[in-house]
Amino acid sequence: xxxxxxxxxxxxxxxxxxxxxxxxxxxxxxxxxxxxxxxxxxxxxxxxxxxxxxxxxxxxxxxxxxxxxxxxxxxxxxxxxxxxxxxxxxxxxxxxxxxxxxxxxxxxxxxxxxxxxxxxxxxxxxxxxxxxxxxxxxxxxxxxxxxxxxxxxxxxxxxxxxxxxxxxxxxxxxxxxxxxxxxxxxxxxxxxxxxxxxxxxxxxxxxxxxxxxxxxxxxxxxxxxxxxxxxxxxxxxxxxxxxxxxxxxxxxxxxxxxxxxxxxxxxxxxxxxxxxxxxxxxxxxxxxxxxxxxxxxxxxxx
Amino acid sequence: xxxxxxxxxxxxxxxxxxxxxxxxxxxxxxxxxxxxxxxxxxxxxxxxxxxxxxxxxxxxxxxxxxxxxxxxxxxxxxxxxxxxxxxxxxxxxxxxxxxxxxxxxxxxxxxxxxxxxxxxxxxxxxxxxxxxxxxxxxxxxxxxxxxxxxxxxxxxxxxxxxxxxxxxxxxxxxxxxxxxxxxxxxxxxxxxxxxxxxxxxxxxxxxxxxxxxxxxx
Numbered sequence: 469x470x471x472x473x474x475x476x477x478x479x480x481x482x483x484x485x486x487x488x489x490x491x492x493x494x495x496x497x498x499x500x501x502x503x504x505x506x507x508x509x510x511x512x513x514x515x516x517x518x519x520x521x522x523x524x525x526x527x528x529x530x531x532x533x534x535x536x537x538x539x540x541x542x543x544x545x546x547x548x549x550x551x552x553x554x555x556x557x558x559x560x561x562x563x564x565x566x567x568x569x570x571x572x573x574x575x576x577x578x579x580x581x582x583x584x585x586x587x588x589x590x591x592x593x594x595x596x597x598x599x600x601x602x603x604x605x606x607x608x609x610x611x612x613x614x615x616x617x618x619x620x621x622x623x624x625x626x627x628x629x630x631x632x633x634x635x636x637x638x639x640x641x642x643x644x645x646x647x648x649x650x651x652x653x654x655x656x657x658x659x660x661x662x663x664x665x666x667x668x669x670x671x672x673x674x675x676x677x678x679x680x681x682x683x684x685x686x687x688x689x690x691x692x693x694x695x696x697x698x699x700x701x702x703x704x705x706x707x708x709x710x711x712x713x714x715x716x717x718x719x720x721x722x723x724x725x726x727x728x729x730x731x732x733x734x735x736x737x738x739x740x741x742x743x744x745x746x747x748x749x750x751x752x753x754x755x756x757x758x759x760x761x762x763x764x765x766x767x768x769x770x
Numbered sequence: 771x772x773x774x775x776x777x778x779x780x781x782x783x784x785x786x787x788x789x790x791x792x793x794x795x796x797x798x799x800x801x802x803x804x805x806x807x808x809x810x811x812x813x814x815x816x817x818x819x820x821x822x823x824x825x826x827x828x829x830x831x832x833x834x835x836x837x838x839x840x841x842x843x844x845x846x847x848x849x850x851x852x853x854x855x856x857x858x859x860x861x862x863x864x865x866x867x868x869x870x871x872x873x874x875x876x877x878x879x880x881x882x883x884x885x886x887x888x889x890x891x892x893x894x895x896x897x898x899x900x901x902x903x904x905x906x907x908x909x910x911x912x913x914x915x916x917x918x919x920x921x922x923x924x925x926x927x928x929x930x931x932x933x934x935x936x937x938x939x940x941x942x943x944x945x946x947x948x949x950x951x952x953x954x955x956x957x958x959x960x961x962x963x964x965x966x967x968x969x970x971x972x973x974x975x976x977x978x979x980x981x982x983x984x985x986x987x
Contacts, residue, residue, distance in 0.1 A: 471880045478875075675859050678821070679920070680848035681876045768841065 476688075483692040486665075497661055497697060501654055502704025505748055508647035509709055509736070515639050517733050522632050529630065531610055533594040534621040543618060544592060551596060556609050561595040568593060591620065603630050651751055654701070658694045658755025665690065666763050673763075683764055690760045691753055698752020702745040709736065771797045771928065771959050772818060777827035779813055787813040789983045791827070795961060797927070800954040802970060803963040805980035811963035814980070815930045818961070819851055820844045831928070849877055852921030854931035858913045860905040866892065866916055867901040873924045891923040895949055911942025918949060929953060931962045935969060947973055 487494045535544070544562065551560045568590045598609055610624045666673065673686055717732050724731045736744065772795040779788040788810045795801050803811050816822040817829050820836050829836040831847065839847060861869055870891055874884040892898040895915035897908075905913055914934060921929060931950070935943035947969055954960055954975075964970065970977065979986040 471878050474881065475875070475878060671859075672861055672863070675861060676872065676876060677845075678819075678848065678853055678855075678859065679873045679876060680845045680924075682842070682845040685845075685876055 479689050479692050482689055483696050486689075486693060487696065494697070497657060498700045498704055500657060501698065501701025501748065501752075502708055504650045504653055504657075505702060505705035505744070506708040506712075508643050508650055509705055509744055510712065511639070511643040511646060512740075513709065513713070513733070513736060515636060515643060518632070518639075519636055520734065521731070522636070529598060529606055529624070531596040531598065531606070531613065532623045533596060533613055533619050534623075535592045535594070536618050536620045537591055539592060539618050547594065547616075547618070551594060556598055556600065556605065558597050558599045560597070563593045563595060565590045565592050651747075654698070654748070654751045655755040655758070658697060658752045659759045661697065662690050662694060662756045662759035663763070665693070666760065674767075677767075686764065687757070687760045690756045694752040694754075694756025694759075695749050696752070698755075699745060699749040701752065702748025705748065706736070706741060706744060771795055771799075771832060772961070773828075773830050774814075774817075775828040777817065777824045777829055779810075779817060779822060780825050787983055788817075788824075788980075791983075791985050793978060793985065795959060797959055798954075798957050800950070800960045800973075800975040801962070802973075802975050802977045803961060803980065804965055804970060804977055805986075806965065808982075809980040810983045811980055812932050815932050815961065815963060818928075818930060819853055820847055845876075849873070849924055850926050850928065852918075852924065852926040852929040854914075854917050854921045854929065854934050856933035856936045858905075858917040860913060860916060860920075862905050865902050865904050866897060866908075866919075869905060869916060870920045870923050873920060877924060887923055887925075888919075891919040894922065894952075895919045896945075909942075911938050911945065914938065914942070914946055915949070918946070922953070926958075928959045929961070931960070933963055933965075935964060935966055940968065943969060944972075 535547075548560060548562060551557055565588050569588050572590070596609075596613070598606055600606065606624055610622055613619055614622045676686055713733050713735055720732060774791050774793050777788060777791045778786065780786045791814065803814060805811055813822060817824055818831060818836065820839055824837045827837070832850075834847065836847070861872070867885075867888055870888045871884060874887060879887070889898060889901070892901055895918050897912065897915055897919060900908075900912075905916060908916060918931075918934070929950070934950075935946055938946065943966065950960055950962065951973065
């Protein structure tokens with residue numbers, strides 16, 4: 469057991485030495501892997517951020533109904549009852565015009581402006597929560613409500629969010645495809661690097677086999693190399709993302725300040741970061757495994 | 771210890787390297803394999819080390835059927851054999867010490883215990899003082915001795931040597947043979963292929979003569 473551990477330690481040191489013996493090509497390889505990985509990861513982060521933004525804006529779809537200014541209390545209770553009994557509506561919230569004005573003052577800080585008004589310009593409103601999330605049903609419901617008398621203006625708030633979500637779904641698919649393609653590229657890069665190493669070490673492999681090396685003994689240093697190279701590539705990708713997000717947030721800071729908002733791009737979560745590193749290490753290992761196994765298979769079946 | 775029963779080996783293309791070979795080698799024996807080049811000496815040694823597989827017949831080492839050995843078991847077979855090659859098969863990217871250390875690394879030896887054994891093996895072939903040198907700095911005879919050191923460091927019970935004195939002058943060849951003789955005296959089983967008449971005259975041991983793949987009586 470101890471000698472087994474010692475051997476692994478020895479192989480790990482040997483791997484680092486080998487990375488150092490050709491620093492430029494090692495560095496370039498790691499950089500290529502890093503850039504390849506940072507593309508889908510960056511796309512993923514942007515999508516996460518847009519998703520977070522849209523979640524913050526509107527959760528569930530809702531229809532706002534603004535009543536005419538001359539609607540009286542009886543009519544309001546009549547409408548409330550009718551809306552609550554409607555088959556397509558789960559519940560209804562009534563927003564009196566006084567409350568709407570208060571909310572407006574609180575949320576936008578326009579106290580000065582609204583305070584100067586002679587009278588409340590806002591109408592009574594209903595916020596209608598439909599049962600269905602389906603965009604078609606929502607639009608049908610909106611058109612039906614539009615037909616009711618005294619319903620001055622009917623607005624389906626979440627329509628654009630749902631369009632955004634469809635767009636996000638498309639974006640996620642695109643990122644997924646990109647990730648899969650670049651994963652293949654990463655495996656191919658490692659495969660080729662290891663193949664070149666095998667070519668320069670063909671004699672060592674041949675002699676080792678002749679004096680009793682098992683296949684796993686021969687594979688081990690190459691697998692370590694692939695693993696370490698993948699891991700370093702993943703770390704590079706992580707650094708690229710971190711630096712890019714930092715730069716983007718600086719210029720974004722200026723922009724959002726103009727809109728009196730405090731939005732900044734979120735970085736990868738620790739879990740996502742760990743996944744990135746594990747995945748890149750795994751792909752490097754896989755590329756190395758395929759490369760050595762192919763070589764061993766070729767020499768054995770000769 | 772080693773036994774061949776009606777073994778034949780044909781290479782792809784139809785060339786018959788060995789035809790119907792049968793013989794036995796006892797433990798502790800020193801056996802010479804002679805014959806012209808192309809007679810099948812190397813092929814015979816390769817069959818013992820499972821570098822090649824027979825097309826017919828039975829090759830067994832220590833009771834193990836080598837013709838049917840699983841590829842996963844070959845490394846363990848080879849660790850019990852000491853292989854000595856005519857072209858040495860040394861690694862020129864590392865010094866003498868590391869060349870001899872390789873079999874022990876493969877077998878998973880502890881480094882300190884291994885270092886002792888490496889030095890003992892180098893001492894036996896007279897190269898201890900040059901453990902830090904690289905094989906490229908060695909003469910042909912010294913390279914062959916290094917190859918022997920690597921073969922014996924695992925302390926195998928069987929040594930297979932394929933033309934170990936092939937390219938060497940008489941003095942170097944004799945020093946190699948003296949080393950083999952000392953192994954024979956401590957009980958190792960040796961199978962040495964050679965076509966060097968001087969050696970065959972000088973050293974006693976059973977002879978197997980191959981001619982065009984067949985064993986001569």
